[in-house]
């Protein structure tokens with residue numbers, strides 16, 4: 001018989017070391033007795049005291065055993081179980097894997113696999129319940145005022161298995177910014193916002209029930225959220241067995257809640273529907289229907305107050321121009337300059353637009369200028385703010401405002417500059433160069449053309465000049481449509 | 487937290503409890519880091535269970551239970567004499583953080599009665615979510631109830647802060663809605679579901695956050711005359727057309743201050759249970775609404791047995807099926823075999839020929855499945871077709887005891 005001595009609890013490192021040695025020696029699982037730390041050996045013979053010849057010591061530097069990832073995960077979980085046979089079972093599993101059963105865990109009906117799956121499930125459930133049922137209490141510690149005014153949290157919990165360390169990542173991740181201590185009969189954890197200390201087993205601390213108004217509030221909440229008409233304690237106990245109740249402050253109320261339920265339900269059913277005591281709030285009810293912004297100015301107030309629906313942006317850039325303008329011109333989104341000044345089309349593209357409008361015989365001040373997206377979407381690269389095109393979804397975030405806005409302006413023609421504006425108005429992706437020209441936008445007569453920033457990006461030369469001339473021609477044509485229609 | 491706040495908490499938790507949804511699942515993994523607080527884990531956690539067996543995962547409260555609407559089934563309708571209260575945005579934020587830090591909750595589920603106007607109400611809900619996220623770096627779960635009568639741009643904003651949005655349909659037919667909830671309108675509810683569904687899809691494709699845990703809804707069962715068939719048809723449409731993540735069914739519960747327009751008696755809770763089972767068959771087991779309904783009678787599900795067994799009993803010519811050769815689709819239709827058990831069977835039978843004791847290790851529902859299964863060492867023989875099969879499989883109904 002070979003004896004392997006491991007530390008108390010979940011000794012993953014010790015098990016790994018022992019396993020490497022055992023595999024290197026090709027040891028038979030039936031010839032190994034595992035014991036954990038101070039636990040008395042049931043087999044009587046401590047190493048060296050028996051009559052049998054002493055097996056060769058385990059090699060200390062045996063190579064790692066390559067295992068499929070799911071087997072590794074299963075080992076990590078099962079070593080936490082308090083079943084004394086866990087190490088032996090795992091050793092058996094590993095031997096079979098080493099002998100060639102690489103996908104052994106798919107053999108769900110295999111008795112060994114099945115048994116280990118049950119242990120694994122129990123550990124997972126225990127972990128889950130500790131994540132769920134552990135309750136922190138706040139303990140004010142004025143001496144330690146550097147930590148958020150001494151805000152500290154302490155919890156006491158009694159898990160079934162050796163899972164305390166395994167739960168640490170969960171609590172550290174969730175409460176990284178707090179100082180907390182978790183005490184259990186099988187170990188403890190302390191987090192000081194920087195590092196985790198794993199400590200020894202603890203006793204239930206005194207004074208945890210000291211008044212914490214939130215703990216009291218939680219109990220009140222728990223009682224209020226219960227619906228007596230649906231009382232079903234069996235279902236409750238299946239998920240929250242009695243053994244957890246002692247450490248759950250809210251559980252103290254359970255017996256009373258169950259006892260009182262039938263009477264509460266009876267009272268509800270017997271109570272006749274009472275006539276409303278309060279007068280019908282007719283005025284308020286009527287007023288409620290008038291929430292729609294009634295003017296462009298009201299709509300603009302709403303837009304200005306809202307958060308950007310795209311990343312970036314310091315402020316919303318609203319449309320500009322007279323209500324009742326014959327032509328509304330819709331661009332993509334404000335750029336760097338527009339975002340700073342809070343006005344549309346004031347940057348380089350805006351200046352180019354002004355020139356083109358003039359050449360096309362459209363008075364800029366008589367037109368209504370706006371953007372499909374009201375905020376500047378950008379990423380910061382050092383000092384520079386790089387324009388990002390809005391996605392189709394982002395354009396739709398803003399579409400409601402654009403439609404309302406146009407509803408107030410009531411233009412005879414909506415000219416869209418570039419693909420984003422065309423998408424916002426038509427609801428589909430438009431290939432601007434191929435489809436430029438008149439296009440119906442549902443309620444609106446429309447006209448699709450390029451965005452002046454596109455012209456600015458073209459390399460200088462004949463091509464760029466031609467593109468500019470085409471743009472002016474488009475605008476002239478748009479003007480013609482309005483004049484003809486008028 | 488002072489006494490006044492405790493009182494409000496009591497009133498506004500009580501007012502919110504008729505909403506069945508409490509899930510905190512479906513959010514992408516996220517953590518608040520050293521300056522924020524909280525995390526989402528994907529699956530969600532139930533931090534407690536109340537004696538009604540329901541999971542307590544989120545702080546489920548109303549911002550206020552004052553309401554200008556008059557929905558007959560609702561305890562908060564304007565004509566009810568219930569005690570009223572109203573939280574400020576800051577109070578909800580502090581309650582959420584306080585409970586969260588004590589590990590009582592996964593996050594917040596916030597709804598509200600309609601005060602001033604739907605827009606005003608929606609804006610307040612959105613503000614709570616925004617304050618938690620932006621000012622406190624809150625990375626826990628936020629579920630916001632959207633007010634379908636609110637302006638669409640508010641819904642666009644809410645989706646940026648929330649993990650899940652929901653809009654309760656409450657009643658499965660437009661006619662019932664008109665009768666019981668005069669201020670509500672089925673088509674505007676569906677329009678908002680459409681809007682939210684579309685935005686969720688787009689954001690997923692564009693790798694942005696917009697209600698990443700999807701949208702859900704709730705229907706009240708037993709307040710109107712709708713059949714299970716019509717409820718399930720509505721659900722089916724919601725899943726298909728609007729991409730809903732979940733439909734919750736809530737058996738109409740007698741409420742204090744009930745309206746006289748409602749039935750005085752609650753429907754059996756079992757009805758709600760059967761609807762949930764049917765819903766699962768719809769989503770994960772490849773059943774159609776018609777197949778499920780055919781297991782019952784007159785558009786109502788059989789209350790005595792689960793809908794899968796009901797279907798199997800009426801379609802016995804399709805059984806028994808062989809665990810070692812039947813395709814996954816047919817195994818899913820075997821009463822007693824859950825989807826997980828079926829997946830294990832399919833995997834395990836590649837390595838070995840399954841006997842009955844093997845199946846017993848893979849599924850806890852073997853007792854029920856035996857009559858419908860063939861295994862290497864088992865054939866149900868005439869059992870599948872016995873006239874008294876139903877009686878043999880169903881234990882006599884137990885009187886529900888309260889203890």
Ligand code: SF4
Nearest residue numbers: 553555557560563599
């Ligand atoms: S809108 Fe209807 S369901 Fe919502 S709180 Fe008001 S009365 Fe209740």
